[in-house]
Amino acid sequence: MSIKAEEISSLIKQQLANYQEQLSVEETGTVTYVGDGIARAHGLDNAMAGELLEFDNGVFGMVQNLESNDVGIVVLGDFTGIREGNSVKRTGRIMEVPVGDALLGRVVDPLGRPIDGNGEIKTDKTRPVERKAPGVMQRKSVFEPLQTGIKVIDALVPIGRGQRELIIGDRKTGKTSIAMDAIINQKDQDMICIYVAIGQKESTVRSQVETLRRYGAMDYTIVVSAGPSDPAPLLYIAPYTGAAMGEEFMFNGKHVLIVYDDLTKQADAYRELSLILRRPPGREAYPGDIFYTHSRLLERAAKLSDELGGGSMTALPIIQTQAGDVSAYIPTNVISITDGQIFLDSDLFYAGTRPAIDAGTSVSRVGGDAQIKAMKKVSGTLRLDLASYTELASFAQFGSDLDTSTQSKLNRGARTVEVLKQGLHQPETVEQQVVTLFALGKGFIDAIKIEDIQRYESELFSYMTGNHQEILDEITSTSKLPEGDGFYNAIKEFSESFQGSKEAAK
Numbered sequence: 001m002s003i004k005a006e007e008i009s010s011l012i013k014q015q016l017a018n019y020q021e022q023l024s025v026e027e028t029g030t031v032t033y034v035g036d037g038i039a040r041a042h043g044l045d046n047a048m049a050g051e052l053l054e055f056d057n058g059v060f061g062m063v064q065n066l067e068s069n070d071v072g073i074v075v076l077g078d079f080t081g082i083r084e085g086n087s088v089k090r091t092g093r094i095m096e097v098p099v100g101d102a103l104l105g106r107v108v109d110p111l112g113r114p115i116d117g118n119g120e121i122k123t124d125k126t127r128p129v130e131r132k133a134p135g136v137m138q139r140k141s142v143f144e145p146l147q148t149g150i151k152v153i154d155a156l157v158p159i160g161r162g163q164r165e166l167i168i169g170d171r172k173t174g175k176t177s178i179a180m181d182a183i184i185n186q187k188d189q190d191m192i193c194i195y196v197a198i199g200q201k202e203s204t205v206r207s208q209v210e211t212l213r214r215y216g217a218m219d220y221t222i223v224v225s226a227g228p229s230d231p232a233p234l235l236y237i238a239p240y241t242g243a244a245m246g247e248e249f250m251f252n253g254k255h256v257l258i259v260y261d262d263l264t265k266q267a268d269a270y271r272e273l274s275l276i277l278r279r280p281p282g283r284e285a286y287p288g289d290i291f292y293t294h295s296r297l298l299e300r301a302a303k304l305s306d307e308l309g310g311g312s313m314t315a316l317p318i319i320q321t322q323a324g325d326v327s328a329y330i331p332t333n334v335i336s337i338t339d340g341q342i343f344l345d346s347d348l349f350y351a352g353t354r355p356a357i358d359a360g361t362s363v364s365r366v367g368g369d370a371q372i373k374a375m376k377k378v379s380g381t382l383r384l385d386l387a388s389y390t391e392l393a394s395f396a397q398f399g400s401d402l403d404t405s406t407q408s409k410l411n412r413g414a415r416t417v418e419v420l421k422q423g424l425h426q427p428e429t430v431e432q433q434v435v436t437l438f439a440l441g442k443g444f445i446d447a448i449k450i451e452d453i454q455r456y457e458s459e460l461f462s463y464m465t466g467n468h469q470e471i472l473d474e475i476t477s478t479s480k481l482p483e484g485d486g487f488y489n490a491i492k493e494f495s496e497s498f499q500g501s502k503e504a505a506k
């Protein structure tokens, strides 16, 4: 192998050029204050907003406030080792995290360092944590469905690839469970998942990782975790880290699902660090740019145009409400940024309707575009049926004599609610959902006793797979409802043979 002289000289020139660049940015300042994850330093005259700084002891910080005499820095790590008078150095870079395939199956902190005890992450690719979201011309409208495997979502509030759908509700109403089930259902769906846990107990994150692993979902998932004992800056930066990792896949033409669990805690962390940085407090003591904090994060979720490879990043941010109050500051902000919300109701949850999704207040602004044709057809009137059922049910409590049409509406409504119930970690394929909803719409379930419905559903599907696989295949390949009477007759045949169907509905 011969080595060309020009090649060597050009390499040396390149190295020299970089060397000079590094020298020109190096600049040191002196720490004048440290406390609660924040530091101030004097003498960094040319520091840029968002620039990464390095303290004496190797801990990194990020420039947040540029003031006339000093800069406000958020410390990305343990601040207790930093002393007043220590020097702090500019790096000339903005904060970056490792990205790429090597992160799949790993649990990392918001700086991209492994915390799962499985050794170092071997990747040399990095991406900036903060990045401008794709612009109008770089996007395409959302049209491909993202199947969550949860009937009530796929039928009533369908989510498309590239959409941002908020999951909102009081504490312990099943918000995380919905996100987890959506991730579990992405197996073999050509989707990369990122779960960002913000301020959640280490033990909770651990059990979530175990769950994902048990269902084989860790193979295509990255978990970014900032625990409650981590300094506020790490909690604040965690969702941006997740977004940077997702963008790497999205810009390579892949599909990504990212969950931010939850942005309420992230907003609280940002409020904490802003107050310590002495930024003026606004409504509910949040800083003035809290809206921008969330909007620039969620705008990064996108469906890219074909020229950019057609990749997508779907975001499921989670927000916790107090006593169902969606009109508080942070909930209204995030509702207005996202393309719809899944509202979880604690009354429904405690009444046993799980997932406790309130069909009246949950919407998806991308809607039907993100459903396959068959699903669109079978779920068409479901929302209206449910709404009129809720209204009638409350009204029927007062009267005893109901005419037959009201009676049958109540009957159908009660069965619809039962059909839409679904246990934890039991995702259903879209074909399975279509079969059940078709049977419901055609009135086959009206004659089944409420307590037999779950059994009816599962037996119906095994009957279909056992005897009419060709019908299911047709739904899969054409995305449409099969033509002719075959589908109807198959369900009819099963329903007639189903034990318990002969009993009149109560």
Ligand SMILES: Nc1ncnc2c1ncn2[C@@H]1O[C@H](COP(=O)(O)OP(=O)(O)OP(=O)(O)O)[C@@H](O)[C@H]1O
Pocket: 169, 170, 171, 172, 173, 174, 175, 176, 177, 178, 320, 354, 355, 422, 423, 424
């Ligand atoms: N579909 C379901 N069927 C049965 N149980 C469920 C279902 N969804 C959630 N649960 C149970 O409800 C409990 C609360 O769920 P989860 O932790 O998802 O709620 P959360 O709203 O995310 O809570 P947090 O306020 O802690 O974030 C869990 O114990 C979970 O097992």
